Amino acid sequence: xxxxxxxxxxxxxxxxxxxxxxxxxxxxxxxxxxxxxxxxxxxxxxxxxxxxxxxxxxxxxxxxxxxxxxxxxxxxxxxxxxxxxxxxxxxxxxxxxxxxxxxxxxxxxxxxxxxxxxxxxxxxxxxxxxxxxxxxxxxxxxxxxxxxxxxxxxxxxxxxxxxxxxxxxxxxxxxxxxxxxxxxxxxxxxxxxxxxx
Numbered sequence: 001x002x003x004x005x006x007x008x009x010x011x012x013x014x015x016x017x018x019x020x021x022x023x024x025x026x027x028x029x030x031x032x033x034x035x036x037x038x039x040x041x042x043x044x045x046x047x048x049x050x051x052x053x054x055x056x057x058x059x060x061x062x063x064x065x066x067x068x069x070x071x072x073x074x075x076x077x078x079x080x081x082x083x084x085x086x087x088x089x090x091x092x093x094x095x096x097x098x099x100x101x102x103x104x105x106x107x108x109x110x111x112x113x114x115x116x117x118x119x120x121x122x123x124x125x126x127x128x129x130x131x132x133x134x135x136x137x138x139x140x141x142x143x144x145x146x147x148x149x150x151x152x153x154x155x156x157x158x159x160x161x162x163x164x165x166x167x168x169x170x171x172x173x174x175x176x177x178x179x180x181x182x183x184x185x186x187x188x189x190x191x192x193x194x195x196x197x
Contacts, residue, residue, distance in 0.1 A: 022059050024049045029070045034108055038067060038115035064119040068126050071112040075130040078105065082137045092150025095141045096189050099164060103185055106168035135161075152194050163188060 028049035032040045042063050046053045060066035081101065085094040113123045124131070135157065142160055145151040167188045174180040 018059075021049075021051060021055055025051065025056060025059055025066075026070055026073050029066055030074065033067070033070060033112065038111055042066065064116065064121055067112060067115050067119070068121055071109070071116060071123070072127055072130060074105075074109060074112070075127050075134065078102075079130055079134045079137065082134060082141070086141060086144065090150070091141070091144035091148040092193075095145040095151060096192070098138065098141055099160075099167070099189065099192070100185060102164055103167045103171050107172055110168070110172075146194075149194050151192050155192065160192075163192070 025045065029045045032045050032048050036044065042056050042060075043053055045066065046056045049056075056066070060069060078101075082098055085098050089097065116123050116126065138160065139157045142151065142155065142157060146153050146155070167185060170184045170188075171181050174184060
């Protein structure tokens, strides 16, 4: 799956060098916001990317636009990772790997979502297309895992997503204690497994 090509404001595809600059800016922004939080400045992003601040604002006219682009790019990457999970894995293993990755990445995703919400940006609207794609992929992972007998049959997608949100909050609550995070996630994953009689 290839991501949609970035476009200029007029809808024209960006030139190759502009696409490279945009990709470099997104990678730098994600690194800066992950390391320093979403309050980090666009100047720090420009320095990390090795470009001038004017280049940042040519691609992203506001910091909020940059945060939104980072958020959507992160979800696009997660969607691709989710799609790839089912290749070469047993269905239950694929679902559990998805769930574990989603919990691990939730803190950074939630920090971006919170910053966007504080700026008045509707996160659901901004990520609507990729969010639907991820839900479809997760639904397919769940169905395959249930069909293989690896996951309990009474679990539906809304319940799985609710458990994912709960497990993400539990990981946040556990803070920097990796043992508590690991054990908490193990309990949740055990609850997803089909009961062997």
